[in-house]
Amino acid sequence: MNLGRNVTRAGVLIGALCMHAWAAAATAEYSVISANEKVGSLVATIEGASVDITFEVNNNGRGPKIREQLTLNEAGIPTQWRITGKSTFGAAIDEQFTWQRGSAQWRGQDGKGSSRMPQPKLYITNDGSPWSAGLYVRTLLKAKDHTLEVAPSGTLRLEELQKTHVGDVPVTAYAITGANLAPEMVLLAADGSLFAQLSSRQVLVRTGFESKVEQLQQLERSLRVKRLEEMQRRLAHRFDVPVRIRNVRVFDPHTETLSDPVSVVVFRNRIASVAAEPSDFTPPNNEAVIDGGGGTLIAGLHDMHAHNSNESGLFYLAAGVTGVRDLGNDNQLLLDLARRIEQGELPGPRIVRAGLIEGRSSYSARIGSIPETLPEALDIVRWYSDHGYRQMKIYNSFNPDWVAPVAKEAHRLGMRVSGHVPAFMSPDRAIRDGYDEINHINQLVLGWLTGPQDDTRTTLRLTRMANFAALDLDSEQVRTTIALMKERKIALDTTTVILERLMASRAGKVQKGDAPYLDHMPIGYQRYRKRSFVEFKSKDEDQAYLDSVAKLLDLMKVLYSEGIQMLPGTDDTTGFSVHRELELYQKAGIPAAKVLRMATYDCEKYLGFEQSLGSIEAGKFADFFLVPGDPTRNVSAVRQIQLVMKDGLLYFPSEIYQALGIKPFTTAPTVSGPAT
Template structure:
């Protein structure tokens, strides 16, 4: 390590005899989707970072000047972000003062030496800089600008393609950690996470190995957290003094007691249920409300997304497309409890082959390839298939027919050059994303290409849309006649259209200041290109029109499925809140996110209500969400199949300031009538964990 640090510092301090170029490729699902090209000349580094995945991706240039200790004294970034929004970010340290400006913020700070600045519009190359800076500081945590601490952990050393590398994990500034690989000279070899790998050019075929390594490392981390936060009990659990929300009646009942044994509800009793019998663990509800677990019907599962979801009261997700090998490996770990997660309902992703293809699931060019993909998913008991942007419209019908023949449903985007009406006739059960539906009324599907960011930017045409027009009425009639639902993801549209630089968007007001500084800054940005004030007004008007469409669909009996296209849990809470802004009562919105989802999934006999024999998937909050939907944003306790989770514990383990205190939990007394059986095999909040069942 001493030799490595000496090499790093010497390399930074001594001007190079000539410029050095380093090239890396960004690989996702086996295909190259971007690049990093860094040219170093002494202390100056120019980085070109480009990603083109599914018609979108960041594209920017970084110009960096490194100080003698490897920490940048100047860092300028110019380009565009994920959906084409402008990026102009600058940091500089000179004469004892650090200054910065970004989409999210601006500021200055007196500093005797250059502090480590964490960029808002980041890149894999930036992660390499952070790792080297932390190593130069002795491998300890570093205070960083504009706030927070960066923590470096050495994970392991290995050899990839004959190169000796060391893997490091970076924690502390974002919702999730980052991983980097440095070679013996301290140069960046790879950076990776759950979806893609950035690796030295020429070694792209090794990206799959790094994906497996990333999955293993994150699995180890998440398994360790899961072991601490999942509380399991041998005997019955009594949840006392709670009001139960019933989605069927839409009412919050009188004080009751819920008894849970293993994974199911064994009794619902009036009042406090009387004295707690020996051998039973008691959870004091203090007059709060218990409702069935929430559903995110448009998720893309990651190894740690389950922790975020459970902390937010989400006990079921519908995975709408993933790396197939990853998901197949994850599902057994979720079912045996090693990975804390909601129940996952898998949907099989099938994309058409084009320059704009998304790199998930299967990417197919022919009908035969598509049919093989459908059968692969059917053999593995997937709930549905999902068709995507680049799918040939002529293949939709035969693929849908095959899926239904094999017992699966069909959902997806409206493919480019197709229309909502046609995909409904061709066999869709559900359309994914409200913009995919609305754009069918404002685009010329024969000419305009929705494989590009047009599928978002064209929403500016919707404010003038007449919802009583023939095209709108025809589509709604088709949806009703074919019992077609809409997976709304309204919160994602809200974020993309209304997020603005240096502003806290309305959707984030209730939670953003609890989250790590890196995520806070990420949320304070403009995602869409804004040429003038008219564009800004058009996006706000489009958001209002989106709510009008949701209101119209609900009035016409079209099922709306709450989904997010996100994995933080907070966004699902906001999605349900948006349902109330679109005209539903809080009780109706709760029903849409609980019982209605279970009905859609064909599981209403097992879940969706609090009743004897139903699965113990439920949430405890202090307030009354049937009158104030905002109450769902502060869960005190979440139960998934009888396993108790305390959101405060989960959030603390993830570096998030908790939103609510946990309920009082009284351990079971030995049940002397049953030979002393009773008590907990899991840790209790505030009690020693040395009896935990790992």
């Protein structure tokens, strides 16, 4: 009961703060909930103009642990903001914003800067806690048109979404846009205090209301779905007449070459023809016509390691990704999202579902399912099969002794088995016990770098990778595993891009993989990408991580030469990371045309869909994209996408990016003729 009074009192203080009134110290407490389990907490102590915050999360063996100290002026805007602690993967945080006498200075992982400003602007943190969300909403509510220029740069916008009740507490739901890739969903109580911050996989909620998380997640999904339904109506161009794309070359994955100039005709969701036009040909009046400008049409890319959200669909489509394999998600969210995409209600790629199964430990990932017994684990396999999942994914804390019976049951039901290699288990044993595929290149490598007592449920699965540069790829243990993979036809879902991002990230610097697009992005995302994800104890360790990233490319070349099927995946949802993954394949020494085949036809064949997807041929589904360059020479050409067609719906990335608050990279070709 005292806690409830303290929280209410803190909310009143925050509201009073904005009215230039002050009171004694009070504390606001929040829980972080994932999959109905508490995985963290936030405690904010407000005393006069000062706010002191501690924020800690431990989910999937990682999470931020920070302390924030703010000083607010009479308008409720910070003039001092200090953030210290550790980021999600353990990198040190020391971020600060200061405004005094018309001048502001800031520093963080992304660098430092300063600016003259007569009054302090609202500061967008790089490593702040969710408490800032309430601060942003309260400030934006007082701004003209609920829009505000912010520091270091950019503009925040606020939209009121819905008034409702959580229990007996009246709340208002808002969306903040302009800082990050997806709108931030925030609930404020009537007194102006933060009640909850909502995301698809994690909820921050006022202590005492943890039992309302399911209601909050349903609210979050309904609000996002409503917004995306409107965007789908506006951005998906539908045609009841044939669509003719003229003057294009088509990438043929079978020959790994480009065709001579042809026209590709689509009727509804199927490719009707792929053929050269006679010199005197004039398109019929009842067709929609697009001039491809001599560019290249490529079958839609596939991300073989995705974790979809409602918002990820538009990013994937804009990047030419028309198919993904989801390797672990909230089960109800994924089933609902896949259904809505299939029915054309929401934008997004085709989704192949893999069911994640985890073990119970203090390091458990709170997605998918966590059985307590082996019979329960087998029932979970059957549930996934009955709900149309095509694959099982085993995770870090899963009992190694359960792998063989779970794999046997999955295979009986026609499902493939993949996963992380569970802690205290080797990749070789996982393969012998029934794995068909290993997820993440580091999960393969860790088998050569760790011993029986090493706990890979922790961030050790990243930090131990610093030792990889010194490993001999011709050593007996490496050759033994590769030989076993060849013998059993084991595939590897690489996600090299995410390992590069984690291991080669350096505070204040833009990674090569992010450089082509980052300055087009919202300021919050730009700052987030200029960070270190791991802490380096010395210059030698710093260099070891960089050398190990290069060694990963050497390993990819070895695996390619040995005939191991590598599946391009990202463990990300931006679409841009798919492009970088393909660049890394080419950088590893794989020819660009071969990389394109691996990212299109080979993925569909692996999944069993090559008869209807993966190449641009008459009768197949109309899933493809147009680029102006020749990606068979340089796969980076896939970054300049002009149009995307998915299941017969036409999208222009320039329109998508504008709708998402991102500066477009290309212009859309003109469509002439009738359209509906």
